[in-house]
Amino acid sequence: MKYKFVSWNVNGLRAVLKKGFEDVVKDLDADFFCIQETKMQEGQAVLDLPEYQEYYSYAEKKGYSGTAIFAKHEPISVQYNFGDHQDEGRMVQLEYDDFYLLCVYVPNARLSPKEYEEEKKRAEKKGEPVQDREEALERFNYRLKWEDDFRKYVTKLAKKKHVIICGDMNVAHREIDLKNPKPNVGNCGFTDEEKEKMDKLLAAGFTDTFRHLYPEKEDAYSWWSYRFNARANNSGWRIDYFLTDKGMEPHIKEAVIYPEIMGSDHCPVGLTVEI
Secondary structure: OEEEEEEEEOOOHHHHHOOOHHHHHHHHOOOEEEEEOOOOOOOOOOOOOOOOEEEEEOOOOOOOOOEEEEEOOOOOEEEEOEOOEOOOOOEEEEEOOOEEEEEEEOOOOOOOHHHHHHHHHHHHHHOOOOOOHHHHOHHHHHHHHHHHHHHHHHHHHOOOOEEEEEEEOOOOOOHHHEOOHHHHOOOOOOOHHHHHHHHHHHHOOEEEHHHHHOOOOOOOOOEEOOOOOOOOOOOEEOOEEEEEEHHHHHHEEEEEEOOOOOOOOEOOEEEEEEO
């Protein structure tokens, strides 16, 4: 059976609903439409998508994070979040006969060690207070722990059946995955530590489906800063992914990016498999 998947960090579901979100879902006509950064609580948005069943994971903090899957196929089971990471709404997992589908929103590190040192120098030069390093990098370290725990979790899942992971992974894995790699080395989303976590996830038995099909394709991005006219200049980053277990590779039929679809600072990405 052929399945079409779409994933999109919508940067606020209520906001993107005013920009034609439902039309995008209907036009792409995927079996599964996964979204990240819903930024809402239960009942704050009503969608007119009768073909889909809706599964939401909400953050405890209002207006923050959140993930959802809209599915045309009824799952065997549904799980929200995993392990110790229960309060930020960063995962929805649906189980089917042949695979698990996980929609995830990997935590943003916010401040990298390099960026902290730069901020420290600026503050010292101006005579301003310097934030404690451990406190400043708390989120960075949490992100790395989240990645380790997630890798262990999905590796166990893959021993049971196929696994399809999609979402905003908040890392450009290689230089080819962002427009200006050199000045961004060490910045959040392109630190050695974050890239190493993606290395480890792939080494644990997972495949970056887009690079599997298009290993040398350049200028293929899924996120653009709102600053400096970045999107018009296609000065972007590829930080939204579909990953599958290695055993799924023969079933991968297409991996796509939809840069023409507006409404967020991210664009949707897609995957088609036949099982």
